[in-house]
Amino acid sequence: MSETRSEQVLRVDAYPTHEVGGYRVRAGKPFPFGANVVPGGVSFSVFSDQATSMTLVIYKRGEPEPMAELEFPEEFRTGSVFAMTVFGLDHENIEYGYRADGPYDPVTGHRFDARQVLSDPYARLIAGRDVWGVEPDYSRGYQYRSRVCLQDFDWGDDTPLGIPAEDLVVYEAHVRGFTRHPNSRVTAPGTFAGLREKIPYLKELGVNCVELLPVFEFDECDNPRSNPETGEKLFDYWGYNTVSFFAPKAGYAATGRYGMQGDEFRTLIKDLHAAGIEVILDVVFNHTAEGNELGPTISFKGLDNATYYMLTPEGYYFNFSGTGNTVNCNHPVVRNFVLDCLRHWVADYHIDGFRFDLAAILGRSLDGTPLPNPPLLELLAYDPVLRHTKLIAEAWDAGGLYEVGNFPAYGRWAEWNGKYRDTVRRFLKGDPGVTGELATRIAGSPDMYSSRGTAASVNFLTAHDGFTLADLVSYNDKHNEANGEGNNDGANDNNSWNCGAEGPTDDPAVNALRTRQMKNALAILLTSQGIPMLLSGDEVGRSQQGNNNTYCQDNELSWFDWDLVDNNAELLRFTREMIAFRGRHRELRSTSHPTGQVREHLGLPDISWHGERAWQPDWSDDSRLVAVARCGAGDDDVVYVAMNAHWESHDLELPALPGGRSWHLFADTGAEAPHDIRTPGTEPELDNAGKYLIGPRSVVILVGRTNDPDTSGTP
C-alpha cells in the first residue's frame, strides 16, 4: 500500500455548488445534526419545524460581532431540517449559532425571534463560560457559543468495563468539589484533570463506579442570589440547569480556556476505566436552563418552543420540574434528541451509564399526564448503543409523580431507592416500629423489585441533595441560611438525629456516638442487597455545617476537605474495609431476592432473621434490634449482621453453624478502633462462639467460616 493514512480520499461532495454571503457552500446532509467537519469544510444541520427561514451566524472565536451570516437557501432544506456545508472555514477558530425566523405567538407555543442568536442544541463544545466563576460579559448578545470540534479522540484499547450492576459500589461526586479545596494538592484543582490525579485514592477506597453530578455545559453564574451573611456571590454549583446537552462543561476543564475540555474529560474517563472504575453521568432531561416565559432564550425556545417544551393550552410552561419549564420528552423529535445525546456520550465519551434527574417526567405525555407505556423509556431501554449501559432513575418529580418501585423499567432501569434511605435513617435514629421494613429494605426491597431483582435498587443513605452522613448524625434541623432563602429551601423530612447536641461539640460522648452512627450507616448500607451508593466525602465525615441544599455553595461548605483523610482516618479505614468485605462475599451482592430456601451444602436458608435469641426475630413496634444471616449458592461462608438501634446493650444468641465452621468477628462498631473492623480474611475467631454482647447503637458483623479464610469468601 503506497498511500499513507493521512492522504484523503477525494469526494465529489468536497466541492461547493453555491455561494452565499461570499462563502462557498453546498447542501449539507441532514444527519447527523450539529456541526461536523467534512472534507474541505464544516457541515451544519439544524431542525426547526416551524421556522420560516434559518440563518447560520459565524463568529471569529471570541469576537462580539459575527463575521458572516449565511441564510440557508430554500433548496438546502429537507423536511424541517436545514443543512449546509460551508467551505474554507477554520473550524478551530470559529463559533457559530443560528437565527430562526418564524411566528411569535406564545398562545400557540411559538416564540421565534430572529434578533436572537441561538445555540445549536447539538453543539459538542460551548464557549462563553470557559473558566469557572469568571464574571460573564453580558454586553455580548450571544452568550453560549457553539463550537465545532473533531471527534477523533484516541481511546487506545479502552472498552466499557461491563461490571455487573450488582457488583457496583457507586461513589457520587462533584467534579469541581472533589479537588477544588487548596489542600487537595492537585495540579489543577476543581477540574477533570484534578479528579484524574485522585484516581489512586478512589481505587484504594475500593469503589468501582463514579457517578458525576451534571457535567453538561451549564452556567454557574446564573444564580442571582448572594449569601445574606457574607454578601458573597452564590452560584449554580451543582449544575442541574443544562445549557447545552452534548458539550462537557468547559469550566470543569483546566484546558477549557483552550477549548480542550472534551479531550480532558475523555482522558479522565479513560484513566478511570484503566483503574477499574466505571463512570455514570447524572443527566438532566426534565428541564433546561431557559426557565419559563420570563427566562432567557438560549436555544430550544427560539428554535422550536412548541416541540421542545410541555405547554399549557394558553401557551405557558408546565412546571413538573420545579424550575420553570418541562422538556417535552415523549414528543417523537425530543425523544430522538435525548437518544442522540445519550448515544453521543456512550460512543464518543465511553460513558458507562446514566442517572436521570427527576426521571418520572420522562414518563409523562405531551400534556403532562403519566403514560402507561412511555415510549422514551422503552426506546432507551432497547437502544443498541445504550444496550449495556446502566440506566438509573430518580423515580419522582416535582409535580408529585412518585414511581419508586413502579418505574416503567423494561427490564433495564434501576432506581434510586428513596424508601431505603428513609427506612434506614429512621432505624438508625431509633424510631420504633421500623425493624420489619428495615428487613425488607436490606434484602433488596422485594416488595418493590420482586420481578426486577435486587440490582434494580440503588441503595443510598445520603446524596448530593440533603445532609451529608456527618451532618445526618450532627443536626436535627437543616441550617440553610447561607443560601439566602430564609432557610426555606431544602428538604424538611431528613430523619436525622444530632446525637445530643446540634452541630459541632466538644462533648466526647456525643462525638463518639456520631462516629459510631456513621459506621452503623456504612455497615448497613454495604451489607444490603442492591447497589450501594456513597456520597463523596462521607467516608471521611465531611460536613456541610447542617446545610442540606448546597446547590449554590462554591466554597468549603461543599468542597472535599482532604485534611479529613488524615483527621478521620478511622472512618476512612472502616469504609475501605466494608467495601472490601462486600466484594469478598457474593451473598451480599446476589441479584435474586432471598426466599428462605435452604442451601443444601450448609443446611441453612439463604436468609434467616434473628433477635436476642437465634431464629427468633422481634418484629414488634418496640424492637430496635434485628439480625440477619445470609449464605449464598456456592459460598462456603455465612455472613451475620446484627443491627442494634437501641440505646442499650443486648446479649445475642448466635445461630449454630454447620460442621467445621465457627463465628469470626469482622466488625463491631461499638469497639474502639482498630478493633472496630478487620481486614476481610483476617477475622479472629470468637472466644464464646454461641454468644455475643452487642453494645448500644451498634452494628456487629460476623463471618461463619472455617479457620482457613483462603477457602472461604467468594471474590
Added chain:
Amino acid sequence: MTLNVKERRNKTGTVLVATGEINSETSGTLLQSLLPLVREGKPLRIDLTAVTYVSSAGLRTLLVVYREAQHHGVAVTLYGVSEEVRFVMSATGFLDFFETGEAAAAAATAAKAARAKAAR
C-alpha cells in the same frame, strides 16, 4: 502567528525544530514537513523549545505523526516541551503517546546512577 520549521540531520536521525504556534492554521505546514521525515524511517526528534502554544488541532497533528511513525516503526521523541504545553498535553492525554526528551534523559540519568551504585 506563524510557524517556522527547520530540519537538522545527524548520525542518529533527524531533528525538526519548530518555532511559533502549532494551531489549525499552521499544523498543515508541520504535517507536510514531518510526514516525509517519518517515511525515511530514521529516528525523529521534534524540538518544541520555541513553540509557545499547541492548540487542539496542533495536538492532533502531532498524534497523526505519532501514529504514522508507529506504522513505519519509527521512534518519535519530543524535546523542549514548555511547562504550559506539557500541562495541556498531560491533561488532555496526548502526552501519554509520546516519549519526551526530558523523560528519556531522566531515565538515562537513573540508569547511570544505578550502574554506578552497582559498581560500588
